[in-house]
Amino acid sequence: MNALYVICGLGFLSLVAEIANLKKGLAIAILLGIVAAIGLMVTDWNTGLHYYNDMLVFDNFSVAYSTLILVIAIFWFWMSGDYFSRQSHETDRSALILFAISGAIIMVSFNNMAMLFLGIEILSISLYVLAGSNKESLLSNEASFKYFLMGSFATGFLLMGIALIYGATGSFHLATITAFISSNSSTLPGFFYAGVLLMLVGMAFKISAVPFHFWAPDVYEGSPVTITAFMSTIVKIAAIAAFYRIFSFCFGAVQSTWGIILQIITVLTLVVPNVTAVYQSNVKRMLAYSSVGHIGYILLAFIANSTTSTGTIFYYLTSYSITSIAAFSVLHEVENAKTTTGFDGLYKRNPLMAVVMTIAMLSLAGIPPLAGFFGKYMVFTQALNNGYSGVVIIAVITSLIGVFYYFRVIIGMFTKTGEEGPISISSSSSILMVLLLALILLIGVFPDRLISLLN
Amino acid sequence: MIPIDYYLWLSAVLFTIGVLGVLYRRNAIIIFMCIELMLNAVNLVMVAFSNYLNDASGQVFVFFIMAVAAAEVAVGLAILMMMYRNTRTTDINVLNRLKW
Numbered sequence: 001m002n003a004l005y006v007i008c009g010l011g012f013l014s015l016v017a018e019i020a021n022l023k024k025g026l027a028i029a030i031l032l033g034i035v036a037a038i039g040l041m042v043t044d045w046n047t048g049l050h051y052y053n054d055m056l057v058f059d060n061f062s063v064a065y066s067t068l069i070l071v072i073a074i075f076w077f078w079m080s081g082d083y084f085s086r087q088s089h090e091t092d093r094s095a096l097i098l099f100a101i102s103g104a105i106i107m108v109s110f111n112n113m114a115m116l117f118l119g120i121e122i123l124s125i126s127l128y129v130l131a132g133s134n135k136e137s138l139l140s141n142e143a144s145f146k147y148f149l150m151g152s153f154a155t156g157f158l159l160m161g162i163a164l165i166y167g168a169t170g171s172f173h174l175a176t177i178t179a180f181i182s183s184n185s186s187t188l189p190g191f192f193y194a195g196v197l198l199m200l201v202g203m204a205f206k207i208s209a210v211p212f213h214f215w216a217p218d219v220y221e222g223s224p225v226t227i228t229a230f231m232s233t234i235v236k237i238a239a240i241a242a243f244y245r246i247f248s249f250c251f252g253a254v255q256s257t258w259g260i261i262l263q264i265i266t267v268l269t270l271v272v273p274n275v276t277a278v279y280q281s282n283v284k285r286m287l288a289y290s291s292v293g294h295i296g297y298i299l300l301a302f303i304a305n306s307t308t309s310t311g312t313i314f315y316y317l318t319s320y321s322i323t324s325i326a327a328f329s330v331l332h333e334v335e336n337a338k339t340t341t342g343f344d345g346l347y348k349r350n351p352l353m354a355v356v357m358t359i360a361m362l363s364l365a366g367i368p369p370l371a372g373f374f375g376k377y378m379v380f381t382q383a384l385n386n387g388y389s390g391v392v393i394i395a396v397i398t399s400l401i402g403v404f405y406y407f408r409v410i411i412g413m414f415t416k417t418g419e420e421g422p423i424s425i426s427s428s429s430s431i432l433m434v435l436l437l438a439l440i441l442l443i444g445v446f447p448d449r450l451i452s453l454l455n
Numbered sequence: 456m457i458p459i460d461y462y463l464w465l466s467a468v469l470f471t472i473g474v475l476g477v478l479y480r481r482n483a484i485i486i487f488m489c490i491e492l493m494l495n496a497v498n499l500v501m502v503a504f505s506n507y508l509n510d511a512s513g514q515v516f517v518f519f520i521m522a523v524a525a526a527e528v529a530v531g532l533a534i535l536m537m538m539y540r541n542t543r544t545t546d547i548n549v550l551n552r553l554k555w
Binding site for chain 1: 497504534538541
């Protein structure tokens with residue numbers, strides 16, 4: 001909980017820094033602040049304290065996810081230093097990012113529907129602005145506007161769901177709703193089920209599951225690349241955790257209502273984005289589709305067993321977001337170099353970036369011994385053990401399709417020849433890339449600690 | 456006293472009008488208003504249930520929704536202004552640069 005205060009305080013500090021002319025030390029202050037927040041968050045482990053009339057709860061689930069969000073946030077700030085320093089509005093941008101992170105922490109630790117709604121909105125409203133932060137670019141405007149329209153449309157569905165569930169159960173409190181459902185399961189009114197399905201639609205928009213994903217590739221492509229990295233890691237973690245918290249903890253007793261619909265959504269989310277990604281020539285858009293595809297594997301773990309898959313989902317999200325940050329840090333440097341050929345012949349122009357990108361692509365494709373492989377392996381075994389062999393076969397086929405489009409990037413980097421000269425990157429980005437590379441290998445070789453963390 | 460069903464049907468109709476408006480209208484301002492209509496349908500359900508259940512928390516939630524919706528529209532209109540400066544139109548059919 002103290003970590004949340006620190007993050008919000010840092011957000012206000014960034015706003016004050018503009019007035020008080022403290023911009024010089026701001027980046028260092030933010031970095032130190034987030035490290036302190038991680039420390040404070042870790043001390044909450046195994047306490048399970050409830051705050052604000054039981055509105056927020058920091059049990060092990062939310063502490064683990066909040067820590068993951070904060071760690072990824074450090075990598076993100078490290079990667080995107082020039083997003084702040086190169087253009088104007090440095091303090092506004094860092095304040096918005098910090099408020100978005102605080103929204104993400106609320107989303108993983110809510111214990112009341114009001115907090116879920118506020119967390120989602122704090123996160124989304126900050127991101128609507130950030131997606132359009134490249135004001136002169138029409139693509140960025142369009143991304144921001146589409147994100148805004150789809151986000152608020154989804155919020156409407158989510159709120160209608162919350163309102164109907166409130167009417168049926170008489171409470172916004174997750175524990176009260178759960179208790180009410182289990183004691184009155186036969187006499188629940190029809191609009192309660194309508195409410196659950198409306199919430200499912202609203203959350204499916206937020207996690208960008210097919211068929212509610214169509215905004216995601218457009219928004220990811222149009223936004224500045226650092227914001228895309230933020231959206232496909234931190235926002236995804238928070239949205240999946242919120243989804244898990246509602247549908248596993250709260251609506252587990254009425255799984256017969258939403259289980260079959262979620263299965264259909266899962267199969268669609270596995271097939272559609274992985275097939276569409278094959279036809280993408282733009283690497284940023286390909287990564288957007290691949291991030292939607294990875295949601296499919298996480299949902300597969302969720303439908304396999306919605307109560308014991310916590311560790312698997314946490315491991316999958318960790319490996320996926322660290323790998324994504326690595327891929328986006330390379331993409332960021334390539335876009336900074338303003339080349340026309342993109343990734344073609346990258347190995348000759350900068351071997352380190354090519355190697356990091358290769359490892360990231362291999363990990364996303366699920367090649368052993370990298371982190372992505374164990375994530376997929378555990379999802380598949382868990383789903384097989386619970387009798388979802390049909391969906392697992394589809395998932396294996398889609399991940400083979402995935403191998404195809406990930407390898408196309410790798411082959412382009414090593415065999416094609418780009419006409420431009422070498423790309424030079426700063427030493428801090430090199431250190432970040434090497435660190436992320438080491439983490440991908442480390443998590444892949446020693447997965448046990450992370451998996452057993454939440455089980 | 457008016458039965459709760461009437462409120463539910465009224466807000467269901469309002470919500471549906473809002474959803475259809477978002478899906479079919481092409482003018483960005485009208486889409487904003489339709490989203491507001493959806494949120495107000497939710498507010499109506501909340502208040503009706505709150506009165507029906509004799510529980511104030513539904514009405515408190517309505518305040519949250521109103522405050523957040525105001526913030527959302529402020530941001531949304533700013534985004535629309537930014538878009539208008541570059542395209543000189545509020546028709547969302549110009550948003551076609553990003554597609555596969």
